[in-house]
Amino acid sequence: MEYVLRTSNLTKMFSKHCAVDNVSLHIKRGEIYGFIGRNGAGKTTFMKMISGLSAHTAGEIELFGEKMNNISKYKSRIGNLIEAPGIYPNMSGRSNLRCKSLALGIHREGYEDKLLEMVGLNNVGNKKVKNYSLGMKQRLGIAFALVGEPDFLILDEPINGLDPQGIAEIRDILLKLKAEKNMTILISSHILEELSKIADTFGIINEGRLIQEISAEDLMNKCSDYIELKLDNASRATTILDKLGFNDYKVTDKETICIYDQLDRSGELNSELVQNGCMVKSISVVQEKLEDYFLKLTGGDKDA
């Protein structure tokens, strides 16, 4: 299997604080890799290290099958958008792109216009960037990352602050890049449901440690179905659940219980509850959200 990126025990220390702790991550060629983690989990630090913006304290990075020390010829094959896009506000979007093209030695006529068109900014290319909306700036940031036709795109929270339409547009751009150019994309985001629509593989990082690397298919299987029970008094119903042999359940509020086992017994459960005087408002089998799975995995559900 051909990997674009492989890290082995990658570690970054800031004096005594370990921001990235022994992360071994694998990204296959042509896939979209969703990088999930809470604020301060170490996503940006990790992305900076693999982008060559930050030095690692320990471990190894292998890009395009070469060790990080020998990748000078591959550097131009990586495009990145880390945190907010770095742009000159008093220059137009086109001039900003021209700056990066010049830095990479690209002197093609109309090159910047093509990039602007790709991210849907062709009508505002001459407008000063300081007058751009947040969404337009994010799109320009993606255009920056695309200068030089990279094979590997590293995008840190590219849909942050975008409206639903903007998010959908960025999603379409990324899917198009993957389909048409076989581009490998590493993308981090807080909007997990959005990420789940495009990513092939997920890496979940918490407190600097990669706690799970999982394919989208496996993740969807893990985001298991459960019975969501809404009734007048949840605490009274727990006695009946115990009697019926339901062991894996959680009382989420005074009217709701989530049951994770024996999903096929929902009918029997309903009738038992009614017979025992519990008023069932609704009973349905729903799928666990990616967000809930992530919170469960990172211990975030306990904080709530």
Added chain:
Amino acid sequence: MLNLIRMNIFRMIHSKSMWIILASMMAFAALNVCMSLNEANTYTEQDIQSILNQQSGGQYDIDTNDFNFGITANLPVSGDGIRVSAMNNFTTDLMSCVVLVFLAIASALFFNAETKNGFIKNIAGQVNDRAELFLAKAITMAIYTFVCFVIYFITDFVTLSIYTGSVAELYYGNLGKLMACVGIQFVLHVTFSSGVGLVATLTRSSSMAITLGLFSSFGMGMIVSTFVYVLTNINITRYFVVDNVKAVIFNSEYKILYGALAVGIIYAVVYNLAGSLILKKRDVV
């Protein structure tokens, strides 16, 4: 490296602040000529002798020179008294650190711009050697310094011609020495710009770099060297870039010119090595 220089020139051309600085410098140059010519009418023999002493001796001698904080621009004088010519006037203005003041502001803003707005993140990961990021900026600022020199000289020439009502004399004295003086001043100015760039890179603060640059242009180094002189009886003035700028003029002795050139080159190497090393080793944030 050439690509980075091209990029820096492009962004310099598109930077409003660099044009504003250039325009302000031109206005200052014109004003300076007019004010100096007005004041020259009031010069006494003693004033002329004092200027002559300062011009020929530079500011190396702590014992005999008065210390002035700020910019003091005089018209050039020859043995015969005040003699106005564009090139000679230009060298006395360089000596007075007028151009240095504008360069301090331009360098701080230019060196720090891409760190401040985060543009550096777009390119730092893709260049082969991050040291080139600093060197390219230093070279671009050297080009800007050259442009400043040319424009300042042209402004001097035009203003003198307008003020006197006839085409101004281009130069007098030894042309070779005059050109050597301008060349050495160029090296010193470029070195100073790299020094300000180093401070901006190190502190990531334009205001800090501008403040330090302005203070040194105004003669802060003289305070330090006087202090060292009082304590140790050693004159370190000749080893400062700005004090060498204040020492080099069209009629300076060769000893002063060579010394200034050496100081300029040594500091340029040190500043650029240090700046490159910082950008190479430090994480881009």
